[in-house]
Amino acid sequence: MNVLIVGSTGQVGSELIKLAPDYFNVIAPTSSELDVTDKGSVDDYFVEFNPFIVINASAYTAVDKAETEADKAFSINDNGVKNIAIAAGARGIPVFHISTDYVFCGKKETPYTESDATNPIGVYGASKLAGEKALTEFCDKHIILRTSWVFSSSGNNFVKTMLRLGRDRSEISVVSDQFGCPTSAASIAKALWAFGCLLYKYDSTSTKEDFPWGLYHYSNKPSCSWYDFAQEIFKQSKQLGLLEHEPGLKGISTSEYPTLAKRPNFSILDCEKIKNLGFVDIPEWQSELNDVLSDLI
Numbered sequence: 001m002n003v004l005i006v007g008s009t010g011q012v013g014s015e016l017i018k019l020a021p022d023y024f025n026v027i028a029p030t031s032s033e034l035d036v037t038d039k040g041s042v043d044d045y046f047v048e049f050n051p052f053i054v055i056n057a058s059a060y061t062a063v064d065k066a067e068t069e070a071d072k073a074f075s076i077n078d079n080g081v082k083n084i085a086i087a088a089g090a091r092g093i094p095v096f097h098i099s100t101d102y103v104f105c106g107k108k109e110t111p112y113t114e115s116d117a118t119n120p121i122g123v124y125g126a127s128k129l130a131g132e133k134a135l136t137e138f139c140d141k142h143i144i145l146r147t148s149w150v151f152s153s154s155g156n157n158f159v160k161t162m163l164r165l166g167r168d169r170s171e172i173s174v175v176s177d178q179f180g181c182p183t184s185a186a187s188i189a190k191a192l193w194a195f196g197c198l199l200y201k202y203d204s205t206s207t208k209e210d211f212p213w214g215l216y217h218y219s220n221k222p223s224c225s226w227y228d229f230a231q232e233i234f235k236q237s238k239q240l241g242l243l244e245h246e247p248g249l250k251g252i253s254t255s256e257y258p259t260l261a262k263r264p265n266f267s268i269l270d271c272e273k274i275k276n277l278g279f280v281d282i283p284e285w286q287s288e289l290n291d292v293l294s295d296l297i
């Protein structure tokens, strides 16, 4: 059974390849082999490989740059998803897709559930929300996993940035009034494969109609601020010998660290819905962080 992984070189894409169950045959093109913005390129892969599932881990993820490259962000995060959704929907092929906590404005004070109203405050969030809508409209059999603060040993992320700064500087200022849930790319890949395994079992025993399709929030636990996250990164990095000394850490407010794109102050996702399915693990980010840092030794 072929599983087509789009965006296979990214943080989540790389983990999807590493963690793929061996009864799936993974097809993992690069973005130059399968460009989601090119409808013909998307269709060619569907025709050639007739995938059992398509997992879309591709995205335009440069949150600040998106403010000045809105066309590019929408072309990948909205139109690209639409191209996949139309090709899959027409053939009855399921699509597993990843979205973001940045579809919310961050004004809530309790964790966001799947039924909360969306209201992105930046271009990236708006483009990802448009992609969610395109997938929902054109492909019935979909799983959308909204996640947050993704980290892994590959690619660009907060953990790698903190490690670099921790080596170069004696004191680092980190925002302490934005709250969310760090989430390892590996745990996201495991969650998606858990749906994949279930679908594999369904295929021989049942119709795909009663599969738990839909929108889910998924992050690691517990919630924290970027400052708390940085503190743990430095503590563990020192313990593992990745840093000689823990740098001084200073908490600052969002207003003291202006960025091109506004971020939600509060983007904690309520993960009860996915937890209640009973087959998806929600690990603590501290232990996931330990695995990622150990990979970097």
Ligand SMILES: NC(=O)c1ccc[n+]([C@@H]2O[C@H](COP(=O)([O-])OP(=O)(O)OC[C@H]3O[C@@H](n4cnc5c(N)ncnc54)[C@H](OP(=O)(O)O)[C@@H]3O)[C@@H](O)[C@H]2O)c1
Binding pocket: 006, 007, 008, 009, 010, 011, 012, 013, 030, 031, 032, 034, 035, 036, 037, 056, 057, 058, 059, 060, 061, 076, 080, 098, 099, 100, 101, 128, 147, 148, 149, 150, 151, 155, 156, 185
């Ligand atoms: N990073 C986060 O903190 C975060 C938070 C919440 C949600 N998410 C979501 O999680 C998912 C995975 O994120 P990630 O951090 O793994 O992303 P990533 O590391 O930035 O990887 C993005 C992937 O998309 C590919 N891509 C870009 N443009 C493409 C195109 N036109 N056609 C095909 N592939 C293309 C990239 O390939 P090239 O490198 O060759 O361009 C890369 O493989 C995304 O949906 C993202 O929105 C991420």
